[in-house]
Amino acid sequence: MRPSDRTEPWWRLSATELAAAIRGREVSAVEVVRSHLDRVEEANGDLAALAEVRPDEALDQARRADRAVAAGERLGPLHGVPVSTKINTDQRGHATSNGVRAFADRPAERDAACVATLREAGAVLLGRSNAPAFSLRWFSTNDLHGRTLNPWDHDHTPGGSSGGAASALAAGMTALAQGNDIGGSIRFPAACCGVVGVRPTVGRIPDWAPPVHTDTPRGPVEMDLPPTVQAWAVQGPLARTVADARLALDAMSAPDLRHPFGVPAIPARRARDTRPVEVHVVRGIGTAANHPAVDAALTDAAARLSEAGYAVEEVDDAPLLREAARLWSLLLTEDTRSLLPVVERFGDDAIRTALEMHFAVAATVWGEPSLRTYIDGWARRGTLVTRLQELLGSDRLVLTPVCAEPPFEQDADQGGLERAAQxxxxxxxxxxxxxxGFPAVTVPVTIADGLPVGVQLIGGRFEEDLVLDAAEAVESRGDRRHPWS
Structure with a gap:
């Protein structure tokens, strides 16, 4: 490796810069990993963002990466780049604890498909990121690994369920992070911690994993995942820049038909006509008034897009999104009901309270839904998908808040029914x-009262490039901020 007169630590560089520096032999993967491990030592004690780090294992991966560079082997797009994986995702040799004590001593025998794609892309799997028990909260606290803090403000959530991923990434402990999302679990933590979160189209990134087992009096039984998890949950990247997010998304996009909703090939990027891409700005759906900082960030992002040549238009109503949000509280809630015995047996007090509030809020909307109501909800969902795809096509986007509030105060979901409903x-x-099932990206816009505030961009199915282009236009016209600066 060539000597470097750098004074800035390697952990501060973007994933794109690190990959190029390792490929160009400006730095070794070992140096990069050691720099990130030093940062973990410095920051993780306070933040508890990474639940598990094995330095020897990470350095061994880095040495293998350096040998590949020296031998002139074909290098993957993330060669030598430190990445975190989430504690609810199988990584061979590591427990898929999901923040639950009872699962802490069961190492996975093989990688989940999305972790395998990261390995194949050359990433160094540096640590396991924290999440709430069963990954079912917008906070990242559990009795096994403790409370993850937001590096911007410890009194506010880093988000959930991929809160450890976002916190570690924002603090410089990793260059990229893997997360998963069924109710904002990538996008919300990314926004809370001031980084970029990508929820891809369902099927783009393989979400196949080895079977889940649970103990019964008759021995372990294979658990079938409920329909919403199969049809809605996605794996995706968190990154500090949109360029890094694009790099990671491309690396993780590998068709795998073991995933029930996997696709055989990712559609190629289409040629666009010369008309400006339309952006419909949706400030709300009538459920909650936006905090002034949220409205200001939305206005700022819309102005940046307009400056970049997008045709931006405010719309008064978004009935498709309003109805979809309402269906989420029906279909996901009813599917979660099947998990309650396992949560009751193995969960901590916080997840039990959070789910109690979740069911109570859903009941204010749906009462005690019948099987007919549930079936009709699934049928309606298909109609909404068709109508939104007709609206967006390949040349329109929707710009929304991430949330009507800035990052919630820690454990806000433990504060009673009224706060949970808010x-x-x-x-x-x-x-x-x-x-x-559409792709969406959250991108930071500003810092308000010490907390990041971002926006969300939604595009047509498999139009991730269109969404990322717009996110890049928002990002490039603002000042990039980090909690260490």
């Missing part, structure tokens, strides 16, 4: 998108 109403941008 949160659910505020989170409509996070809950509406998974129901429909």
């Amino acid at each position: 949160m659910f109403a505020a989170m409509w941008p996070m809950t509406s998108v998974p129901v429909l």
